[in-house]
Amino acid sequence: MPVEPTAGETTARSHLLDFTTEELELWLDDFGWPAFHARQVRRWVFEQHVRRFADMTDLPSGLRRQLDEGFAVFVADEVERSNAPGGTAKLLLRWPDGASTETVMIPAGDHGRARRTVCLSTQVGCNVGCRFCASGIGGMRRNLSVGEVLEQALRIAAELASRGESLTHVVFMGMGEPLANYGVTVEAVRRLNRALGIGRRRITVSTVGLPKQIRRLAGEDLQATLALSLHAPTSELRRRLIPWAEAIDLDAVLDACREYFRRTGREVTLEYCLLAGVNDEPEHARQLAEIATGLRAHVNLMMYNPVVELPFVRPSRNRAIAFLKDLRAAGANAHLRHSRGLEADAACGQLRRRHELPAG
Ligand code: SF4
Known part of the structure; x- marks a missing residue:
């Protein structure tokens, strides 16, 4: 069962592009999500050019929320x-x-x-x-x-x-x-x-x-x-x-x-x-x-x-x-x-x- 992050862990959002797919897999694992979601995220970001996690429609809604709390695709x-x-x-x-x-x-x-x-x-x-x-x-x-x-x-x-x-x-x-x-x-x-x-x-x-x-x-x-x-x-x-x-x-x-x-x-x-x-x-x-x-x-x-x-x-x-x-x-x-x-x-x-x- 995926773990909800605590408020303290998500106050500063990380730059998603600083993470390799393998590092994102580790992050997912920490919260109990399967590793394959990292490849889905990568496809949305690099192939579909989607910037909002809310628009990554094949991800579970709880994960989309958690990603949005933890990361920003673009930070500039x-x-x-x-x-x-x-x-x-x-x-x-x-x-x-x-x-x-x-x-x-x-x-x-x-x-x-x-x-x-x-x-x-x-x-x-x-x-x-x-x-x-x-x-x-x-x-x-x-x-x-x-x-x-x-x-x-x-x-x-x-x-x-x-x-x-x-x-x-x-x-x-x-x-x-x-x-x-x-x-x-x-x-x-x-x-x-x-x-x-x-x-x-x-x-x-x-x-x-x-x-x-x-x-x-x-x-x-x-x-x-x-x-x-x-x-x-x-x-x-x-x-x-x-x-x-x-x-x-x-x-x-x-x-x-x-x-x-x-x-x-x-x-x-x-x-x-x-x-x-x-x-x-x-x-x-x-x-x-x-x-x-x-x-x-x-x-x-x-x-x-x-x-x-x-x-x-x-x-x-x-x-x-x-x-x-x-x-x-x-x-x-x-x-x-x-x-x-x-x-x-x-x-x-x-x-x-x-x-x-x-x-x-
Ligand atoms: S000073 Fe300008 S031209 Fe010279 S290396 Fe730096 S960025 Fe390039």
Whole structure:
């Protein structure tokens, strides 16, 4: 006979998405419910996108009540939303402790080839402090939990499902350094694959380059794509743009990326944000091409999205295309990513920053 919970056990509701199916089974067992209800709950949440336990109609009503007292499926409030033409949407989510993070949905293609990508945050703020990034201003407040990372993806998946579309790709490129929140990132990748059905090869983990963690990731059998946020082709320039690079030798980072490729067979992507007059000279293209060909890596060029308080400038489209041509001429496999960000405050941290800045 199921046991009614006492009031004291249920005053603070837990985040359901922090619980694996096995952990939910244990919780059910504590109250005398059979384990199979955990799989039913999981189906309702991840496949049907149902958020209210009251709507999980194949569960006994007593269990629905108990789940509602013990758990919340989503715990964040959507504080603000910024939409850009073309469908890019950025959500600002506020967590129960008042911390806020950003999540972006980026559409591409249509009909049979539709690609719907969610860009996830893994930390509140960021300690890496890249000079050109709004997320680094103010440092890092805390890591996000697995449930908080999954909630971002599930919110977007539910929104897409409501208009007959599916989430197809996930990138860990939002606020924070994913490999500095290592355990959560790895567990989130596994559960995005298992529970939400996102193919592991469609999941990209981005890093500023932590050699030890990259090697560890290579041994996880995740099959995820690794993206190195390079942004500068020399140690000297990189140290100027990325404070954490002071303590991390670029050669050590590239060695770790080579090992990732060797052990996983997964091609590494080099992310390179073009900053006018800083890292977009022909010489930089030649140096970058040398790194990319040496790693057999693909280069993803982005044009900088300006941040109000920061001195960096977006290069002209012609300049970016010239850089791309130089890269290709030097043998690199590269492409220039469409900027869908200017109208949606889509550069990392900008919506949160704008929201937190005093008006006027
Ligand atoms: S670009 Fe990424 S790693 Fe750098 S400060 Fe911003 S969030 Fe952190």
